[in-house]
Every structure is written in structure tokens, then in C-alpha cells.
Amino acid sequence: MISYGKQDINQQDIDAVIEVLQSDFLTQGPKVPVFETTIADYCGANYGVAVNSATSALHIACLALGLDQGGRLWTTPITFVASANCALYCGAEVDFVDIDPITYNLSVEALEAKLIVAASVNKLPDVLVAVHLCGQPCDMAGIRRLSLQYGFKVIEDASHAIGGRYQDQPIGNCANSDITIFSFHPVKIVTTAEGGVATTNDKGLADRMTLYRSHGITRDPELMTQEPDGPWYYQQIELGFNYRMTELQAALGVSQMARLDEFVSRRHALASRYDQILESLPVTIPSQHKDSYSGLHLYVIRLQLDKIESSHKQVFESLREQGIGVNLHYIPIHTQPYYQQLGFKVGDFPEAERYYSEALSLPMYSLLTEDQQDKVYTALEQAVK
Ligand SMILES: *Cc1c(COP(=O)(O)O)cnc(C)c1O
DSSP: OOOOOOOOHHHHHHHHHHHHHHHSSSSSSSHHHHHHHHHHHHHOOSSSEEEEHHHHHHHHHHHHTTTTTEEEEOOSSOOHHHHHHHHHHOOOOOOOOOOTTTTTTBBBHHHHHHHHHHHHHTTTSSSEEOOOOGOOOHHHHHHHHHHHHHHHHHEOOOOOTTOOOEEEETSOOOOOSEHHHHHHHHOOOOOSSSSEEESSSSHHHHHHHHHHHHHEEHHHOSSSOOOOSSOOOOEEEEOOOOOOHHHHHHHHHHHTTTHHHHHHHHHHHHHHHHHHHHHTTEOOOOOOOOOOOOOOOEEEEEEEEEOOSHHHHHHHHHHHHHBOOOSSSSSGGGGHHHHHTTTOOOOOHHHHHHHHTTTTOOOOTTTOHHHHHHHHHHHHHHOOO
């Protein structure tokens, strides 16, 4: 089976992890700060806070921005559930903004229309999670303008987008947002097995996220309510979690980051090749906005079902039967049973649902060969015939 995504681990990565295993620290040592600096420097952000997953990063980002009971977070329905769940962890409410039919990212037009209504009933969001789907950045200039006008905070969920650029600036520099989060799950662009990082330019936000990552405990006398009792002393000043990244993960991440640009350019070469070979088939290839250099975590096509005899499901099944590990990113969150129980209904976000009825993620990862890509093409040609 040719999977849809796969990690790319070389001998240097392996050596880096072994070196940590033989060192004094398996956790809370020197590698995590190095990884944080590596990410922050790459992205051009002032701070990086490493955690054990992007889901944890989303949670502490929301907490650091003050999201709590009675608060509201908006995001796109076409994303992994974690982009929305983070609000529920904080006791806040979630709502969605429908997608743009061309980029499949949250539509800034739909956002503006929804904000106008929300303002009139005094229910403006506190936080917007802008997800860079497939690695293609959202219209961040548009989102920034609305965030200033309506006073909400912005988190970029860049789980798909490390190594990508927006208006020729690295994604993660937070030029148009408060916090950007990344995922390092093995299917993503670079991996730490499990792991995430939040970048920000705001020291206060970085400090709060650091606190929430580790039980809300500080050893910094500046932050304490009294003089330390002695050198052993620490204080818990918030309710935090154990969301720490291990030294093994950080070492793997530092080593992987050395090849990030190579990974992304390989993904671009594969995407251009897909664009060319798929031209003759009844599918819509991904459209890239001129402001965007995508991280290309995913290569999503849409089936032109009016030109295909089989159904979406049949095409999907045929590809799987032919050994092509296609996938579907994503099932619209508002149609999940858990969210239906919160009051969302099928039909609420029609553009997202239309996307879901046609989308298919083809294999895309740096180790994919042209031979394998040709197999994907042949299988797809067979499936849509
Ligand atoms: C993978 C992913 C996450 C969650 O990442 P983890 O590191 O697995 O917690 C969140 N948002 C998006 C868009 C993702 O693709």
C-alpha cells in the first residue's frame, strides 16, 4: 500500500536520538530549548514553546489568550477536530465559518458576513483559529484587518504548513496573528513522533504557555507571591498540565529541521508533477493562491462527479483496493456526532459539505517516488473511468 503520508528518517536523525538516550536528560534537558529556538529562528518569531502535540499547543494557546467559560472560538469546519476542540477544553463555545470554494480555507468573505451579524447580537468571537489547509496559508491580511476591526485574537493552525510562506514571509512569524501552532506528527512535514510548537512574538503569551505546559508551576521568584522558602522552592500559580516534549523528540525535531526546505521543495516537485499528469482526468487539482508558497502537507483533488460514472465512495474504494492509501481531509466537524449534539446540523456549512462530497487526498510525502506517483495515476485513471 502506498500511504498518503509518511515520515522521512535518515541516519542523522537516528544518531541524534541515540545520543540523547545516552545522555543525562531524557526530559527537561537542553534539547527542548534548542528545538524551540530552531523553530522560532526558522519562522522569524521571537519565541517558541514546545509541547507534546499540536493539540496541546492549541489548548495552551487558547488559555494564554484568556479563552474561558462564556468565550467564543470560531474556525473552519474543514480541519482536524483538534482545531475546534481546544475551545471546548476551555469551557468556551465553538462556531464555524464556511470555506472558500477555491482554496478550501476559511472564507474571509463568509467571516466578515458572520462578524457583522455577530456584532449586532453582541456575540463576537474572542479567538479565531485560521487553519492553513494542505499547507496553503489563509488570507491572513484579510483576517488581520477583521481582527483589528472586531477585536478578536488569531491563532494560526499551521499543522500542515511549516516551511511554507505567505507573501514571501515564513509561516509562523505571527505577523498577522497572536500565536502560530505546528504539529510534528509523523504524517506532517517534519516529525518528532508526537509533538507541537507554538510560536509568538509576545513574551507574556510565551511565558503563560510555558507555565500551562508544566502544571502551572514556576521557579521564577519574580512570578511568586512571596520570597522562596529556600532553593527547593517552587510555586503553582495556575492550573496547568503535563504537556512537555521529551528530549528524544526535541533532538529528532532539530535534526529533521535541517532538511525542512528540502522536504518542502520535494513536495512541490511532486505536486507539479501531479498537476501535469492529472490534467487529462476529470478531477480538479489544488489551486495555489499567488500570495502562497504552500508547505504542501496534503495534495487534495476534487472529483468532477458529473463526468464520472462511479460515486465518490466507489472511487475511494477502488483506489484502496488497488493499493493506493488515499485519505479524506476532512469530515466537516459540524457533522460529527459530538458536534451535532451541541446543536450543529448537516446543511449548516454547504461549501464545506460540497467539498467533503468530492475531496480525496492523494499520496504526498518526500520519499514518494515518481514510479509510485505513476501507479497512483494509473489507479486513479482506472477508478474514474
Ligand atoms: C494534525 C493536526 C492537528 C493535531 O496535531 P497533533 O500534533 O496530532 O495533536 C491539529 N490541527 C490540524 C489542522 C492537524 O492537521
